[in-house]
Amino acid sequence: MSREVILYIAASVDGYIAETDGSIDFLGGGIELVEEDTSYQELMGKIDTVVMGRTTYDQVVNELSPDQYPYEEQMSYIITSHPDENTEKLIFTSKGPAELIQELKEQEGEAIWVVGGASIIAPLTEAKLIDTYILTTIPTILGKGIRLFNEFNGPVNLKVEQVYVKNDMVYTTYSNRNQ
Template sequence: MSREIILYIAESLDGYIAETDGSIDFLGGGAELLEDETSYQELMAKIDTVVMGRTTYDQVVNELAPGQYPYEEQTSYIITSRTEDDSENLIFTNQEPVDLVKTLAKEQGKAIWIVGGGSIIAPLVEANLIDIYIITTIPVILGKGIPLFNEFNGPINLTVENVYVKNNMVYTTYSKQ
């Protein structure tokens, strides 16, 4: 049995996950609002593994949750070209995202959360490895930035599972057909 691969991410109305300089300031009070959002708690109960790029990791530890790594209870895989020392639940790797996720999907465990960023998400989308897309749309139009989806040889057909509005944000869940 293969583990479920989940992309849970926020984007601007025009499809950007970060501003051109990598800033995620447009999320505003997103971290505080997540505490009132049950889909985040549901996600955390389903997963035991997170996969993210180095830039996303740096944003988490330096901006979003300084002093308290929020995924201590999960095994985190940080895809990076920099050499780092691993700890019990924090693994730095230079493995390609598709190879890493295919390997992890074959292992025993709960679902795998793809946290970000764009260079991690793009090859996984193109390889059609993501089973569930949970996308929170923030009502702001950036005009430019780092897109959630890059150009690729598609299509990938999805089914809309759920849509709702909470805290002035639109939450949409899609599943792979």
């Protein structure tokens, strides 16, 4: 049995996941939330593991949720060359993204969420290890910033599974045709 690997992430219309300085203020984009969106809760209901890079982890614990780690119920793997001390549910590792995900896919468990960032996403995409891409397009054009996909050897062929619009954001779910 192989666990599903999901990339669930938001990007600007021109494909950036963060501004040049790493900030993600554009995600609010002046969007008025008038419709209930349960996509995040649905994702959290099917995962038991999160994987992210050190920059994303630092942003989560220092800026986005400094008072409480939002993934304390899940196993967290932080890919870094500067590991901290591991805890029961927080593992710092210097393994490459593809090696780590291969190992996790072979273990018992529920789905795995790849939180970010671009240096983690590109090698997983190139290795065709992401099963499901859930991309939320924010109606903002940044012009520059941190790209969703760094360069890699492609192509990776996807199949559109679902598209819907909520609160002026476009949600697109793709499955990996190479699976």
